[in-house]
Amino acid sequence: MQQMDGVDGPTAELSGREKAYLYVRDQVLTSPAATGSFLSEQDLATKVGVSRTPVREALLMLQAEGLVEMVPKRGAHVPAMSGRQITELMELRGVLERHAASRALTSGRVPLESMRAALAEQETFATGASVDAARAFIDWDGRFHQVLIDSAGSELLSTTYAGLRARQLRIGLTALFSASDRQHNVCAEHQAIIDALEVGDEGLVHEKINSHLEVTLQILLRA
Template identity: 75%
Template sequence: MRNAALSGRERAYNYVKDQVLISLPATGAFLNEQELADRIGVSRTPVREALLMLQAEGLVEMVPKRGAHVPAMSGRQIAELMDLRGVLERHAASRTLVAGSAPIAAMRDALAQQEMLAESAQAREFIVWDSRFHQILIDAAGSELLSGTYAGLQARQLRVGLAALFATANRQRHVCGEHQAIIDALDGGDEVLAHAKIDEHLEITLQILLRA
């Protein structure tokens, strides 16, 4: 029973984090535990446990008598997220360039997937590939702690990335161009330029979100 309960909690946690929290309608909403339990195929207990885990991560707020609330990210929180991403991604770029392990081919493959999705209505899938693009660079640095820290930001990254796509026209195409610039800098072995292109990409996204 203990293992079954744990499995249910993990299923609920993954579902809410990967499917519910990144959808734009979820922001500002209250999550219904019974509806989630029915969708996931578990009882309410593992759903409640999962929501408490997500509360500990700052992704939901448990409001007495009302349940789990999905708060909107403030401008400060978004800025802090982009700042942290910049620190981690610049570090990864430097490490991979020094080691000669910049994952050019894998990043190009991820970009190719994004380019195929750029003109479609599959915004969520585009953002999932956006996250993979950046995670590939982080993972190439060869640090489990770095990779784990960055992966832990994924739910927030997907939320803000999706919001940015809907906040400005042709954002998908512009993202692809910004990603190509990062690849080109890494492929040329130019650390300063790689840092600049990472910062430029994150700053553009930040400004779009702050204006939204």
């Protein structure tokens, strides 16, 4: 199956299965409200504009990725992420992001301008109170970190990180709604990472990445 990291491309080129996969992964599973629910194949088929067969195929793919559980006679269940799973996710992010930062500094390919641009876009949604604004904020959050990851020049690293997208969007939204003024604090933490990269201090960059992820982890564990 072709790589499908987002939904920005022309959906006319996608198969019904791919459309259903992207819709469920990026629109349904990223919502904290979906946790614990059962997904209706017919409702999803209607919303995506396809038959139930490609929806079922998409759900099986998502089950293989551990994002849903297929329950006999009940359908696709969206399981909650345990504290252990959230901790492991944040630890993995830390490993990947610190490695990417080190590679970028060593190679001299630090993507400062692209990271600043992503942060500027993210800041435009920092004051929005709607769910759509929060989703856009978290989407730009993911792009900010993906830019850093991609700067390492490793296709496997980039693909691995992109594969965490659905989980990161879901817990990111949860964190926003679980702490006051989290949006502005996230932007400040992102700026601190950029500042550390700009001075070229690898230890400081790692420290700022660790601090950013640890704050988010603690918010999630308390939620």
